[in-house]
Amino acid sequence: MSGVYERLGVRRIVNAKGPSTRLSGGPMRPEVAAAMAEAAGTCVDLLELHAAASRRLAELTGAEAGLVTAGAAAALLLGAAACATGFDPAAMARLPEIAGGRDRVVMVRSQRNQYDHAVRTAGLAIVEVGLPDRFAGAGCRDAEAWEIDAAIDARTACVLWVAHPRARPPLAEVAAVARVRGVPVLVDAAGQLPPKENLRRFLEEGADLVAFSGGKAIGGPQGSGLLLGRRELVAAAALQMLDMDYPPGLFRPDPAFLPTERLAGLPPHGIGRPCKVGKEQIVGLLTALELFLAEDEERRRGPWLEAVAALARGLEGLPGLALEPRLDLPVPELALRLDAERARLDARGLLDALVAGEPPIHPDPEELEEGRIVLRPDCLLPGDVELVLERLRVLLGPPGS
Numbered sequence: 451m452s453g454v455y456e457r458l459g460v461r462r463i464v465n466a467k468g469p470s471t472r473l474s475g476g477p478m479r480p481e482v483a484a485a486m487a488e489a490a491g492t493c494v495d496l497l498e499l500h501a502a503a504s505r506r507l508a509e510l511t512g513a514e515a516g517l518v519t520a521g522a523a524a525a526l527l528l529g530a531a532a533c534a535t536g537f538d539p540a541a542m543a544r545l546p547e548i549a550g551g552r553d554r555v556v557m558v559r560s561q562r563n564q565y566d567h568a569v570r571t572a573g574l575a576i577v578e579v580g581l582p583d584r585f586a587g588a589g590c591r592d593a594e595a596w597e598i599d600a601a602i603d604a605r606t607a608c609v610l611w612v613a614h615p616r617a618r619p620p621l622a623e624v625a626a627v628a629r630v631r632g633v634p635v636l637v638d639a640a641g642q643l644p645p646k647e648n649l650r651r652f653l654e655e656g657a658d659l660v661a662f663s664g665g666k667a668i669g670g671p672q673g674s675g676l677l678l679g680r681r682e683l684v685a686a687a688a689l690q691m692l693d694m695d696y697p698p699g700l701f702r703p704d705p706a707f708l709p710t711e712r713l714a715g716l717p718p719h720g721i722g723r724p725c726k727v728g729k730e731q732i733v734g735l736l737t738a739l740e741l742f743l744a745e746d747e748e749r750r751r752g753p754w755l756e757a758v759a760a761l762a763r764g765l766e767g768l769p770g771l772a773l774e775p776r777l778d779l780p781v782p783e784l785a786l787r788l789d790a791e792r793a794r795l796d797a798r799g800l801l802d803a804l805v806a807g808e809p810p811i812h813p814d815p816e817e818l819e820e821g822r823i824v825l826r827p828d829c830l831l832p833g834d835v836e837l838v839l840e841r842l843r844v845l846l847g848p849p850g851s
């Protein structure tokens with residue numbers, strides 16, 4: 451047990467849910483932690499580091515440019531701001547006020563979610579389109595590309611599309627109508643890794659900017675993210691995040707990263723200044739991304755499949771418990787379905803008991819209403835499988851066993 455947490459009186463948890471913010475992300479690989487510690491010990495010119503990171507991100511992902519951000523939500527804020535202002539320093543300085551400009555984001559109604567605060571923070575209002583009656587069980591349709599087309603007008607800064615296997619209409623169709631109308635498409639792909647092909651996929655399908663979380667599957671610092679995409683938009687985003695406290699003449703970025711010759715003047719600190727990143731985040735995320743891309747996907751899945759198999763073996767025969775391994779997912783998982791009549795606890799009771807134990811065990815509660823809890827292996831530490839098995843056998847086994 452780590453001394454830093456002990457000194458604060460904070461307990462470790464077993465993270466059987468996967469990387470998520472409220473559970474402090476995932477465990478960081480030692481190589482990433484070491485790279486961050488090394489970066490922390492020396493000062494550099496942050497602008498030079500951002501420019502180098504952008505070049506490296508372009509090599510790794512095929513994007514024209516990239517920016518390390520303080521999370522995917524920060525990337526959405528910065529991306530939306532870039533779409534609203536373009537390369538106009540006066541417009542940057544005015545945000546979140548957008549007088550007479552591009553102050554709206556078109557978004558499919560069924561994709562609205564709690565992270566759209568990020569684009570609203572930049573001063574943009576969301577225009578919803580589509581009637582997702584497939585979710586109400588009252589129909590079978592969702593938004594269609596023509597509806598996005600019809601909603602785009604002179605006030606549209608961008609179309610925001612939230613990547614998910616269920617997302618409708620498909621990105622390629624959305625990008626096609628937006629391209630014709632000259633409006634960029636910003637994609638929220640925060641949690642869409644693995645598979646690692648997705649790092650390139652959304653740009654290939656026509657997105658202009660894509661936001662990824664650095665603290666989820668990539669395994670970077672918990673408070674990091676990526677904004678990838680078109681050079682000009684990434685530059686506008688970067689300008690609105692960077693510290694601009696430069697005496698005249700000293701702001702001299704790599705023109706390939708920030709083409710300042712096209713700026714009418716240097717804007718002051720922008721709307722993204724509250725989501726700054728440090729050298730440690732930049733180096734940590736780049737290191738994590740290199741490791742993530744270098745690792746063979748099947749090899750990465752090997753230990754996860756073993757953990758799921760070990761959990762399933764160890765839980766066989768407990769009364770009222772049905773085991774549903776889902777081995778085909780990018781991250782395989784084990785769903786535990788509890789028969790409320792026969793099991794000692796229902797799904798809600800089991801969740802509460804796991805979280806109340808010592809150390810607390812956190813499964814994924816998303817399917818609680820269907821009577822299931824889900825165990826995921828990608829953030830388990832050595833020994834955690836045994837710990838989870840022991841606890842579940844005590845909670846669900848015959849009394850006194």
Ligand SMILES: *Cc1c(COP(=O)(O)O)cnc(C)c1O
Nearest residue numbers: 521522523565640641663664675
């Ligand atoms: C996790 C998530 C985010 C936020 O990512 P952070 O890196 O924590 O800022 C945004 N959008 C979606 C869809 C997510 O799943």
